[in-house]
Amino acid sequence: MLEEHRDRVYGHALYCLRDPDDAADLTQEAFLRLWRRGPEIDEPRLAAWLMRVVRNLCIDHVRRRRTVVVHFGRPDPDALDQLPDGDGPDTGPSHGVAQQESRREMMAALATLPPETRSIMLMHYWQGMKLHEIATALDLNLNSVKVRVHRARKALRAVLDEQAAETATAKRMNG
């Protein structure tokens, strides 16, 4: 069970929080909760239950970062550079740099979303969950999930377009 779900849980926390240490802590907490609940969670509901738990843990964590005065440290924008590049036809060094840059921009854009919406976007676009599965897992109305995805798409595109414009300006100034 742990082997089957750990990468999804850890990956969700990692992309949501952009901090490998926090992702590790939350993954541990999610599986401990699962172990404590034990037989209450039947197999078909297990993946959805875990996603709800890790999503709630991420939301709590982000809120705690904001509301408690303690400085937890800002997420390291380079923290995800250790992840492997996807398998593509062009895997030369320049392609790798471009991929990293694109990934960094996407992560920065995702970070501008509220944590609840960020989780939904990761579940759908990265983890491949269908919207009705997300609605069931999070106990939300399907239409509410659709609206959030739609708004988040617009918000992300606005941020990404802005980033692209800034990059183009910087290139013009340097070139």
Next chain:
Amino acid sequence: MKKNCATIELLLAEYASGDLADADRALVTRHLAGCAACRDELAREQRLREQLGALPPAVCPPAVTAAIRSAVRAETAARAAGRPRRRTRWIGAGAALGLAAAAVLLVAVLPERAPRSPGAVDVASIDSVTITDHDRDRARARRDVEWALSYTAGIVDRTEKESIAGVLRHLVTAGPSGS
């Protein structure tokens, strides 16, 4: 009648992922044929899908798996030894809450600056020592509050946190007004 663009836009994510039911799919296809704005929106949806889908898979480090197994073993042992988990957690939470309350009281009771007494003997030296001590105490108390808040938040679940957070909020709000 042309379907409202706002309604169609809500369906585009499922349209692009292929999860839309046949009737809705046909509806969206018909609308797209006559609406350039929604075709642009679909193109944006598809680009976003590619970009987010291209984020590489994350692999849970072996150390995390080992830590989970170790924590489960520890809890199993604690249960076998007859120590109820929640009680242990509440003792920890209670201690943290108590510490936070004490620290808040300290912050509230200690004045921001020690009162100056111009007529007293050797005022300058006493005053400077007092200010330093008070400032240090206040800083320490603040750190204690911060630590206790983060500790409490970390060890109790959501429902428990809400009730504790309510108490702490009240204390933190009430605290500084006394100084």
